[in-house]
Amino acid sequence: MDHLYRRGIQNGLTIKKLNRHQLSEMEPNVRGVEAIKVPSAGIVNYQQVSYKIADLIRKQSGDVRCGETVQTITEQTDRITVETDQHTFNGRFLINCAGLHSDRIAYLAGYFIDVQIVPFRGEYYKLKPEKRHLVRNLIYPVPNPDFPFLGVHFTRMIDGEVEAGPNAVLSFKREGYAFTDWDRKDIWDVFRYKGFWHLARKYMREGVSEMARSLSKKKFVSELQKLIPDIQSDDVIPGGAGVRAQALRSDGTLVDDFEIIHGKRSLHVCNAPSPAATASLEIGKEVVRQMMVKEPVW
Structure with a gap:
């Protein structure tokens, strides 16, 4: 987090570090020890x-x-x-x-x-309307520097909905927004690309965890609870999905x-x-x- 803070300052952002008490005042349902407030952060339709x-x-x-x-x-x-x-x-x-x-x-x-582009599908849940009060702003975890994807986070949308996610799983189609979507050429292009296998070997454990969250709502919710402990399985419903166009080099470098x-x-x-x-x-x-x-x- 200190590294992110320094990078933000270097790039001219007006940001502020929050201690545990300040974080609780801003987001009372979030569990955390410190945070970075980014007033200029926002979303669009x-x-x-x-x-x-x-x-x-x-x-x-x-x-x-x-x-x-x-x-x-x-x-x-x-x-x-x-x-x-x-x-x-x-x-x-x-x-x-x-x-x-x-x-x-x-x-x-x-x-x-x-x-080469390797597609990863990000799957989301949404908070039920009666639970949207648990999230006031955009809430992100501190990213794991050893893993290329950010991890699950909370996004309050323009219409008041709150999205939770995503996980990141390999998509079997470049425009595969559903779990069952697949395309023979897209699959072949991924599995014959040596860069993918370099990546898979390096992040095998994390990849299995992401797939497990894709298949298990319980595991997905458990990840959400690391940020907001009060969230329960009954509080979330399936949302949409996006596909990340991840560029990958032949040596497995993202x-x-x-x-x-x-x-x-x-x-x-x-x-x-x-x-x-x-x-x-x-x-x-x-x-x-x-x-x-x-x-x-x-």
Whole structure:
């Protein structure tokens, strides 16, 4: 926690350390010895943000196409061509921010990078309405420096709901938001990748624990009780799930920073770690800056 505090100060955040008494005043149901208060922390309804961005793009004569699969990408001296299963697009420059499929888009453009996306599904529970008072703010544990995932936490949403989670289990489909979702190609790509087996050997015990929490509500609740002891199994109901596009190198190293690859007429964002959605506008500015530095005539 001291390390997180120092990093926050170095990055110009206005933060404050809380002792046990101050923590209890702010979050009376949380068990802890110390905490860091981050007043600038917040959440957004990102679905609404996405709709607004799409609307702004259309108002500036842009196009938003959904449900098309990219099949080929060809870079030439004066243009780049993208062929999908429905259309052919010609342009001056390509920006790849394809998330769960960003590595595959980079490969289609001819860039064989030492990074592959391995999908991990994060499963959530929600507090029942009568138990939402147990959480006043966003509550996070101190992360385990020996494990790449944050661990379960509590998030008070804009509509008043409180999410609890997630765990982190290997997804058998890149867009596999349900436990039963699977895709043969996605599974094959994971299990034939030597970086995955390096990772699995290193974090075998933690991975088994995450899977156990996925299969057992009792174990999941036990993890929640480390932060809020008063929570019981009857207080939570199943919530949604998300899939983390975890970039992994062939030696098993997790990419925990931005991975941006420059092509001849393309730029590939192959890793954008959390909170990439919340910070998307600033990330977009940096992507454009890098594109302009590479070739100002765009």
